[in-house]
Amino acid sequence: MDGGCxxxxxxxxxxxxxVVGGNEEALIRRAQRGERVAFDTLVRMYDQxxxxxxxxxxxxxDLARDLYQDxxxxxxxxxxxxxxxxxxxxxxxxxxxxxxxxxxRRQSTREEVPPPAAEEGQxxxxxxxxxxxxxxxxxxxxRAREIGQRIQSALHRLTPRERMVFELRHYxxxxxxxxxxxxxxxxxxxxxxxxxxxQKLRGELSDLV
Amino acid sequence: MSCKxxxxxxxxxxxxxxxxxxxxxxxxxxxxxxxxxxxxxxxxRLRQLLDERPAPEPSPEFLFECRQSLQDALDxxxxxxxxxxxxxxxxxxxxxASGAVAVVTxxxxxxxxxxxxxxRAINVSSGPPGxxxxxxxxxxxxxxxxxxxxRVAPDPKTGDVRITLxxxxxxxxxxxxxxxxxxxVLVYALxxxxxxxxxxxxxxxxxxxxxxxxxxxxxxxxxxxxSNAGVRLEALDALQGLAGSPGLRQVLLGTxxxxxxxxxxxxxxxxxxxxxxxxxxxxxxxxxxxxxxxSVRLKCAxxxxxxEKGGY
Numbered sequence: 014m015d016g017g018c019x020x021x022x023x024x025x026x027x028x029x030x031x032v033v034g035g036n037e038e039a040l041i042r043r044a045q046r047g048e049r050v051a052f053d054t055l056v057r058m059y060d061q062x063x064x065x066x067x068x069x070x071x072x073x074x075d076l077a078r079d080l081y082q083d084x085x086x087x088x089x090x091x092x093x094x095x096x097x098x099x100x101x102x103x104x105x106x107x108x109x110x111x112x113x114x115x116x117x118r119r120q121s122t123r124e125e126v127p128p129p130a131a132e133e134g135q136x137x138x139x140x141x142x143x144x145x146x147x148x149x150x151x152x153x154x155x156r157a158r159e160i161g162q163r164i165q166s167a168l169h170r171l172t173p174r175e176r177m178v179f180e181l182r183h184y185x186x187x188x189x190x191x192x193x194x195x196x197x198x199x200x201x202x203x204x205x206x207x208x209x210x211x212q213k214l215r216g217e218l219s220d221l222v
Numbered sequence: 223m224s225c226k227x228x229x230x231x232x233x234x235x236x237x238x239x240x241x242x243x244x245x246x247x248x249x250x251x252x253x254x255x256x257x258x259x260x261x262x263x264x265x266x267r268l269r270q271l272l273d274e275r276p277a278p279e280p281s282p283e284f285l286f287e288c289r290q291s292l293q294d295a296l297d298x299x300x301x302x303x304x305x306x307x308x309x310x311x312x313x314x315x316x317x318x319a320s321g322a323v324a325v326v327t328x329x330x331x332x333x334x335x336x337x338x339x340x341x342r343a344i345n346v347s348s349g350p351p352g353x354x355x356x357x358x359x360x361x362x363x364x365x366x367x368x369x370x371x372x373r374v375a376p377d378p379k380t381g382d383v384r385i386t387l388x389x390x391x392x393x394x395x396x397x398x399x400x401x402x403x404x405x406x407v408l409v410y411a412l413x414x415x416x417x418x419x420x421x422x423x424x425x426x427x428x429x430x431x432x433x434x435x436x437x438x439x440x441x442x443x444x445x446x447x448x449s450n451a452g453v454r455l456e457a458l459d460a461l462q463g464l465a466g467s468p469g470l471r472q473v474l475l476g477t478x479x480x481x482x483x484x485x486x487x488x489x490x491x492x493x494x495x496x497x498x499x500x501x502x503x504x505x506x507x508x509x510x511x512x513x514x515x516x517s518v519r520l521k522c523a524x525x526x527x528x529x530e531k532g533g534y
Contacts, residue, residue: 049300056292061280064288068278078288085292089299157274164275182237183272189239207237208230215268222267 041101045093052092056085059102063109069180070113072165080116084109103191110177110195117173160221167217171210174198178206179214223251225258232262236269286378293375297386399431409440418450425453429460438464442473451483458489462496471497475505484515491521495528503529 037058043051060081067080087108095104168176177196181187182203187195193203215222231248234240240248252259280288368389375384397404411424425444431437444457458477464470477490487509494502503526510522 049296052296053293056289060289060292061285064280064285065278068280072278074284078284078291081288082292082295086295086299089296157276160271161275164272183269184277189234189237204230204234204239208233211233211265211268212229214272215264218268218271219264222264222271 037101038097041092041095041097045095052089055101059105060085063105066109066113066180066185069184070116070176076116080109080112084112087112103194106187107195110181111197114173114177114196117176121173163218163221167214170217171213175206175210175213178203179210182207223247225255225261228255228258229261232258232265236262236265282378286375290375293386399427405431405434405436409436412440412444418448418453421448421450421453422456425456425460429456432460432463442470445473445477451486454481454483454486455489458486458493462493471499471501475502478505478509484518487513487515487518488521491518491525495525498525498529498532 037055040051040055044055063084064077064081067077067084071077071080084105088105091108095101168179171179174196178189178192181192181195182189189203189207190200193200196203228248228251231240231244235245235248252262368387376382377384395404395407399405399408408424408428412421412428421444425441428437428440432441438461441457441460445454445461448454448457454477458474461470471494474490474494478487478494481487481490491506494506506522506526506529510519510526513519513522
């Protein structure tokens with residue numbers, strides 16, 4: 014080894030070990046064997062979706078980051094128990110759903126008040142999707158913000174399971190059968206949850222519809 | 223079916239999850255029921271209203287921040303303190319003891335231990351993440367071997383790059399066996415190190431200090447818990463000087479009854495017999511009748527006869 018220079022040992026990842034649009038199963042198995050690079054790649058494939066869901070459940074950046082981290086740490090710790098009996102996406106969603114449900118349950122126990130919307134001039138942690146309609150006038154923008162807050166408050170009044178089922182069905186577009194599996198219940202229960210959630214929301218927001 | 227009962231189906235219908243038969247029945251009912259049509263329309267408007275709720279999208283900075291936090295948490299999860307120490311002692315080679323001073327040569331990941339602990343401390347604390355290259359001396363890079371790079375991440379805010387890597391540097395530690403720091407490393411090697419050959423070499427050195435309480439504890443630990451039978455035999459041999467102590471007799475009895483290796487059980491009998499007392503006889507009688515290994519049963523039977531001759 015030359016003095017003064019760094020020797021790169023053979024353990025550096027070689028091109029053939031890198032995943033380039035590779036087989037997800039092979040990636041998971043490598044991660045299960047303890048390859049951190051493989052696990053990090055898996056995280057990159059799904060983490061934006063996980064973070065979006067976390068941001069829908071909580072409106073605080075710190076809490077969203079905590080849910081994101083909790084979910085992936087749980088995945089990391091239990092990855093060796095994944096037996097390919099479902100898709101990795103489904104399994105991951107199950108973990109994330111449980112983390113979110115746990116948070117909602119703790120929140121309802123503590124009766125937390127949802128955080129207020131960011132005031133003018135405060136940094137925005139959350140970007141909204143680009144609005145390609147004509148620019149809203151200030152009055153409409155204010156109205157839209159008020160409606161958003163009313164919706165958020167109404168969602169907050171749902172039970173944890175009703176909230177999760179509703180978020181997953183309405184905003185994530187998942188089928189009720191899959192939602193039932195994720196929440197550890199049946200499709201029928203998920204349907205009942207969705208119905209009750211919709212009923213409650215209709216009651217809370219009746220003046221707006 | 224009453225309108226109240228149809229109402230649940232309305233919600234599922236709007237989400238396009240109603241099976242064919244109930245959907246057909248519902249549509250037939252809607253054609254006739256103004257109230258249910260009104261409910262359907264209200265629910266449809268509710269869905270549109272809910273869709274106006276802004277969909278949060280993480281900014282690149284926020285996503286980077288979340289990813290960095292996760293990586294730090296995974297690093298802590300991955301290594302842990304035991305992993306750090308184990309990595310430090312990845313190769314240990316001990317010279318045979320000679321006189322009062324034993325030269326102990328440790329090939330270690332010492333630099334990576336110190337460096338990793340420093341960098342972990344920095345990451346965990348609120349200080350700046352990682353080590354600045356400006357803080358490393360040329361000597362730090364000399365003889366350093368990078369064994370793996372787990373992350374290369376640019377910081378979009380500063381333009382800097384953060385590299386997480388594992389590095390090894392060979393160290394030689396030299397000192398007396400009476401040096402508590404040397405003892406600490408050796409005791410750790412005996413208790414935790416992966417290589418049984420290294421553990422046996424460690425025993426060879428430690429056995430020259432049988433009076434030291436920490437050494438005694440390490441030897442007892444090795445006898446009770448080491449996964450390698452050869453190491454347990456060496457520990458047994460190293461404990462000969464203490465065979466008279468009641469505490470050790472209890473450990474030896476435990477070894478006799480529970481060790482999975484018959485050779486170790488036989489060696490435990492030999493050691494017990496040198497300092498036998500009335501406690502030992504019942505255990506030997508029991509094992510003479512029930513041990514799974516014939517050699518052990520014969521040895522126990524012989525030991526029982528000797529003890530009975532001796533008046534126990």
